[in-house]
Amino acid sequence: MTPRMTLLDEIAEAIGRGEQITLILGAGMTMPAVPGLAGIVALAERYAAGLGDDGELTQALRQAREELDARAAPIEVYLAYRRVFTARRSPGEFDVIAQQAVLAGYRAPDLASSPLATHGIWQRVDLRLGERVENSLDWWELPAGVRAVGRLLAWRPDEFGNSVLTTNFDPMLEVAVRLTGRQALSVPVDAAGRPDRRPESEGAVQVFHLHGFWRPVGEAARSPLLHDPAPDAQASAAACRAIADLITGDRVVVVGYSGWDDVVTGALRAVREVRPVRVLWALQEDGGPSAALSERLGDLAAYYPGVDGDELFTRLADRLQVPATAPRADPRRRVRHLDWERELFSQPGNVAPAAVLPLLRQLERRYGWGVDWAGEPQPPRLLFWPVRLRGQASLINAVQALTAAALSQRGVRVVVCLDDLGVAERAELGVAFAADLRRWMRRIDPAADPSVVSLHDYIEESHREPSLLRPTDPWSVARIFYGERNPSLYSVLAAIKVVPHLALHDLEQNAAAIVQTLLSKDANRLLTPLTTWAYLHHLLDTEPAAQVMAYAGSDERLLWEQFREHFGLGGTLLYNPYIRHLTNESRMVRWSSAAELRAYLTSTKELPGWGEEGGYVHWLVQNAFLLPRYLTRGEFPEAGGHRLDSWAAFAAALDNGAPVLDLLAQDVSDFYLPPAVVTG
Template identity: 35%
Template sequence: MAGEAELIAQLVATAGRQRRIALVLGSGVTGPEVPGVTEMLDLADRFVAERGENPYLAEALRRVRAAGGSPVETYIGYRREFTTWVSKQEFDIVMQHAVLNAYDQELTQWERISFQRGVQLENDLRAWTLPPGIAALGSLLARNPGRFNFRVITTNFDPLIEIAIRRAGGVARTVVIKKDAMIPDPPHDGVMVVHINGYWRPATALDDRSNLHDPSQLTADRALLTTSLAEHLREETVCLVGYGGWDDAVTEALRGLTADRSVDVLWALHGRRADSLPDGPGPFGAGKPVAYFEQVDSNRLFPALRRAMDTAPGPAMFAVGTPLRAAPAGHRVRQPLLEERIGAQRSAGELLRELDRGFGWRLEGAHRTVAPELLYWPVQLRQTNLIHTVQALVAGSLSASGMRVVLCVDDLNPPAHATAFRENLIGDIRRWFGLITGARPPEVVPLSEFHEPGRVADRLLDPAQLLRPTNTWAVEREYYRVHNLYDVLQAIKAIPEANGAEPDTHAAAVAARLGTTRAERLLSPPAIWAHLHHILLTQAPETVVTLGGDDEALMWKLWQAVWPEPVRHLYNPRLSHVRHDADLLTASSFVEVRDRLERTCEHPAWDAEGRYLHWLVHNALLLPADLRGEPLPMIGDRPLETWDQATAAIRDPRLRDRALTAIAREVSTLFLHEPA
C-alpha cells in the first residue's frame, strides 16, 4: 500500500492542478507535546488527587475507568462525572494544563486560564515547543495559504497550529466551534484555523465562564456543523492527518460527500490499515473510494511536503464562496406557570422555626419577641439551579406570611451573556414565588446598580446615609481593622476550609484553588454588606433575616464580628461534595433528572445524610409539598412521607423504579415550571 512518498506526490499534483486542499488535522499531529486521551485521563486523576476536596468525584472516576470502554468513551465519562460532581469549568482546567505541557515557562499550578491570560501566553511565541511537523506546517501555510483555501480544520483544542503560522511570519485567525454552528468563509489575508471541538481558552473576553471543550461533542449529532463542513469541503481534496476517524461531524460530512463523489479523500494512517481500520467500505461508507496511506508520520510528512511545495508552481487565488448563513441562536423553551395551590397559612416566625426544627435548616440569632419583617436574600448571578428553587419557595412562603423580600443580585462578576442570565434568574424566581399562594414578588436590586458611581456619590452627599458604611470602601476600612484577606477568601469559597487537613495538604489545596479563582469575587462580601447597611438605615436590624446556603455562614460570621447587629440568619442545609455549578443541580427535562438519580444511586453511600439524594428528598420534595399544601407522591399504596420511606423503596427491587420516577417527576415539575 502507498506511504508518505506517494501522499506527498499526490498533494503536490493536486496543487499543480489548482485543486484546493483541505487539511483536517487530529490529535496525532501535536503529540507528544500535547498529551493524548490516555494521558489526559491521568492528568485529570492527578488534578482531583492534588486538590483532595472531593472523594466522591475520585470514586466516580475510578468507576468510569473500571467500566472499560474505548479511550474516548472513558474521556467522555470523565467529563460527565466532573460536570455531575463539580462543574463544567473544572474539567476545562485539566484540558488547559494538558495544552500547557507544550509551554516551556513555569506557571502557577492548576491556574485557570482566562481570555486575557491565554492571549498573553499565545503571544509568547518562542516559549512553546512545537513538534517538527507542526513547525513545518506553519511555514507551509504561511507561505502558501491559497493552496489550502486559507483554512485548516482541526479536532484539537490547542493553539500550536496558530503559533506555528505566526512564528513563520503568517497571519492566523482562530475560529472556535464549541457545540453546533456554521463555519464562516475564510479570509484571503491569512489562515483560518477552525477548532471544531472547542478551544483551550475562552475565545473572547465575554466568554470566560463558557464550557471550552466538551468531549461529548466528539460523538454528538451536530447538524449545522456537518452541513457547513460539507459545503466547505465540496469539490476539494481532503487530506486527513493524525485523525482517528471517530463517528463525528467530520466523518458524517465526508460520508455524504464521498457518496455523491464530490470530494477526494486522502487519509494518512500512522500505522497500517489492518491495524487502524476494518476491511470493507470504511467509516465513510460506500461511494468514492478513500485513498489510504500507511505509516505516515506527520513529523516527516510536513517538512517533506514543504520542501516539495516550495518548488511546485503556485495556484491562482481561489474565489470566496457564497456566504454561509449564521447559526440560529439557541433558546430555552419556558412552560406556563403552575396553577396556584392552596397552602397552610403560618406566621413568618412560626415558619422560620418549622424550617429550623423540621427540615434541617438553621436559624441563628432568633428573637422570640420581635416578629421578622424583611428577608434579605443575596444571590450570585449564575445559571438557575435547584438551590435557587428551594430558597425561592422558602422566600415566597415568608412573603406570603407578611415579610418583605429583597432579592440582591450579585452581578459584580457577571458571566458571559449577563443580561440573559439576569432575566432567566429573576424570571425563574418570580415563577417559583408564584407557586406559593399569597406570595408577593421580591424587590430586585442589582448590586452593580446600587454601587454605580453616580449613586455612590449621591449617598456620600447625604448626611443621613453617612450614619452607616453604605459603600464598599467604607465597609472595607472597618472590616480590615478586625479581619484579614484570608477570611474573605474563605467566605467567597475561593479557598477550602481546613477541616482537619494536614497543613501541607491544605496549603497545596489553597494554592490550587487560588489559581482558579476570579479576583472580582473579592468584591462580593463588602458590596453585599454595604447594601445591607443601606437597608438598615430604615429597617430595624432585629426585624431582618438573611437567607443563604450553609456554606455562606462564614460571610455572616465575619459581618457579625465587625457589626454585631441583631440580624437573624437562615441557612438551607449544605449539599456535600456537589458544587453550585454542577449539572446535578440543573436539568432540562424529567429524563435528565431521572437519569441522574439512577446514576447517583450507583455510588457507595448514596443514602448518607447530606448527600445529593438525601438533600433532594428533604428540600425539593418534602419541603415544597409542606410549603404549598400539596399531596406527596404515592409509592405503592402509601405516600412517600419520610426519608426512611424513600430509601426503603429505593432498596426494594420491586419499588425502586417507581420511587426514583416519582422523585424525579416531582423535582423536574418543580424546577422546570412544567405541569405534572
C-alpha cells in the first residue's frame, strides 16, 4: 500500500505539474503575534471594564456568554460579543477592539518615534495612520510561516494566482510581501462577497480579506470594517458565489482556518459546480475534521492533521528555492554601540567642530544628545527654546544653556520662551531666571545674547494682527490641534508628561501611577502646547520652518512629534539626554552648595546600578563636567594618576579610591551656582 503523501509533497508536486494553487489562510497563521478569538474576547472585556458605564456593557457581555452552551466554541463567544457591541454601542464599535488586537503584532522599539506616538489607546485607526503603521515594515512581528508565504507570493506569483485569500483582518501577509520589495494590495471583501478591486494596482499581489480589514480602505472608510456572516440563506449563497470567483486555482490549500462559517466552504462548493477543484485542508490538531466541516465539503476535501503552518510554508519556500528575505537596514531599529561609535566616528581630540552640523553629530556621538530631523539635516538659523519658569533654574537648564551658547557662537539665533503663565511674581522670577541662562551661556560664548520672551506677555498682547498663514493664538492652535486633528486625550496628556507614555500591554501594571498623576498634576499643563506652539507659529511667520530647531529634553519628544504630526511645519528637535527618574524640579539638580551635591553623589554611589548610562553620576560627569570642557577647549584635571577626560577614566579613578566625587561636586557647583554661594 502506498503511503499517503504529506501536504508539503502534494503542494510541491502540484506546482511541479504546472497547477495553480489558491491559498486560503486563517487566524492560525498569525497567532500568537495577533491574538486569536479568545484573545479578542479578552480585549473586548478589558474595553468594557474601562468604559465608566456602571458596568452595564460588562454585564451585557457576561449575559451573552451565559446564554451560550458551556462548551461553546470561541467563535460563538466572539460573534455574541460583536452583537452586544452593535446593539449597545454602535455597528462599528467592535472595530476598535479588532484594531487593538492587530496592533499587538506591531512592536515599535520606541513608541514615541513610531506612527502611534500621538495615537491613543482604544482610539480608532484611520486610513492615513493605518497606512503609516503598515509601512513601518520592520516593526511587525511576523510568524515564520507568514514570512515564508510572503516570499512565495513575491517570487512565485504565477503558481499562486498572484493572490491569497484570508479570513484575517490584519495586514501581516501584505507586510511579508512588501519586505521582499514587491507590492501587495489589501482588498477587503464585503458581506455580499464583493471585493474592492482597484485595477491600477493589478500588478501587485492581491490579499483578499474575506471578513473585512483592520483599517479603512475605499468605501470601508464610511462603514464598519468587519462584517458578520450573511443574515439569510439567499444572501449567504450570493456571497459564496461572489467569493468563488476569487478562487482560481486547480487546488485550494486551506491552513489555519477552522471553517466555522459557510462562506469559505460554500464558495468551494460553488467552484466545484462549474469546474474540477481539489481542496487540501490542513488541520492543526491530530485527528479528523469536525462533523460540520465534513458535512459541508463531503468528498471535496482531503484533510491533513497535525500541520504546523510555520513549518509547512517555510519548508515549501525552501523546497521551491525561493530566496530568503534580505535583512533591511533600518536605522531606527539598529543597536547602538556607543563606545564603538565614539571611538570610530568622534572627532579626535577635544576641539569642538566649527560648523553647526558637525557639532550636532559630535554631541550625539560623544554625549548622547540627539536630533529628530524633520527632513534632510540642514544648519538651523533659529533655536526655539521653550522653558518652564521656576523659582530657580536647574542644572538641566544650565547644561541646555551650554549647547545653546555653542550654537549661538556659530551664528544660530537663540530665542528663549519663558512659559510663565500662572506663575506668581513672574516678572521678578523671569529676570533672575534669564540672568542665570545668560551667565551659563556666556561661559561658552562671551557674546551670547539670547532673546528672552515672556509667553504671558505674548498672549496678553491684544494689538497683534492674526496671521493668515499660521495659528498664532492659543484658540486657533486649540481649534486645529484638539478639534480638527482629533488626538486622543491619552496622547495629549502623555505629551505634556501628565501620564507616562505606554503601550496598551504596559498600562495595567501602571494603572495606580496613572491615576495618581491625574489627581496630582496641575491642569495648567494643558496650556503648554496651545501657548508654546502659538508663539512658535508667530516666529515661523518670518523664519523658514526647515531652519527652525526646537530645543527640549528627550522626555518631551512626544510633544514635538505631535506638533509635527498636526501642523506639518518642520518640527526638528534638539534634545538633551534624560536623567533617569529625575525632573527639573528635583532637589538633586537644584542644590544650594557643593557639600549638598557631595552628599547626593555619595548616597547615589551606594545604590545598585549607580554607574549605568543615564544615571545621576554618569549624567553629571558627561554633561556638567566633560561637556563644558569640550565646548571651551578646557583642560582635564587629573586624580589618582588618571586624566579625567572620559566617563571610563572617571569611573576607573573612583574604583581606585581617588577623591573624584569631591572634585566633581566642587567643579559642577563652580559651574552651576552663583559665585557667592559655590562653597556653601
